[in-house]
Amino acid sequence: QHEVGKPLRNCYSLPGLDFTYGMYVHKRDGGVAEAIGHWDAVKPRNIKKIMPRDFLTMNRGAVDAGCTTAREFGLYYKFMDIRCKEENRFLTGWVSKIPADMTFGRPARPSTPIYDIIQHRYKEMWMERQRARTKVQKIEKKKLAVVSLWFQLDQVRGNRTTYLRTHPPPAKEESFWHPARFEKV
Numbered sequence: 810q811h812e813v814g815k816p817l818r819n820c821y822s823l824p825g826l827d828f829t830y831g832m833y834v835h836k837r838d839g840g841v842a843e844a845i846g847h848w849d850a851v852k853p854r855n856i857k858k859i860m861p862r863d864f865l866t867m868n869r870g871a872v873d874a875g876c877t878t879a880r881e882f883g884l885y886y887k888f889m890d891i892r893c894k895e896e897n898r899f900l901t902g903w904v905s906k907i908p909a910d911m912t913f914g915r916p917a918r919p920s921t922p923i924y925d926i927i928q929h930r931y932k933e934m935w936m937e938r939q940r941a942r943t944k945v946q947k948i949e950k951k952k953l954a955v956v957s958l959w960f961q962l963d964q965v966r967g968n969r970t971t972y973l974r975t976h977p978p979p980a981k982e983e984s985f986w987h988p989a990r991f992e993k994v
Contacts, residue, residue, distance in 0.1 A: 871885040
């Protein structure tokens with residue numbers, strides 16, 4: 810019977826102390842102490858790294874071999890599989906040849922003199938260049954105007970009348986053919 814004045818119990822009773830939750834591994838079940846003390850370290854396998862294909866060298870070789878079509882290039886790639894070289898392989902013999910006092914990278918820009926900036930020297934230099942450029946453009950424009958004026962004076966400008974005088978239109982040929990119904994028989 811239900812207890813009066815108390816909610817229903819809708820749970821099961823827990824199993825006894827001899828019950829094991831989860832899966833029991835007979836081989837190795839030392840608990841937390843063994844998990845902390847003995848890590849299963851994965852031994853490194855010696856896997857040969859497959860380098861990507863060196864298409865620049867293969868393309869150069871295919872052209873030297875006389876390949877011209879896409880099919881010939883594909884066959885060349887299939888039979889002449891050239892891979893990229895490992896970069897760190899070259900560094901071992903190369904690093905020892907570098908002098909001790911050598912530095913790498915781009916050299917620093919020379920510093921801009923602050924005195925020139927304060928005096929607006931760069932603005933003045935730019936303005937001088939612009940003035941010189943406009944003077945040159947004005948001189949060239951005057952020369953061009955003089956040449957075009959002489960050219961216009963040498964030639965008379967033609968209009969439609971002068972064109973028709975020099976090139977008369979072809980005369981219309983009169984047709985003597987008439988339809989048969991207009992001819993008198």
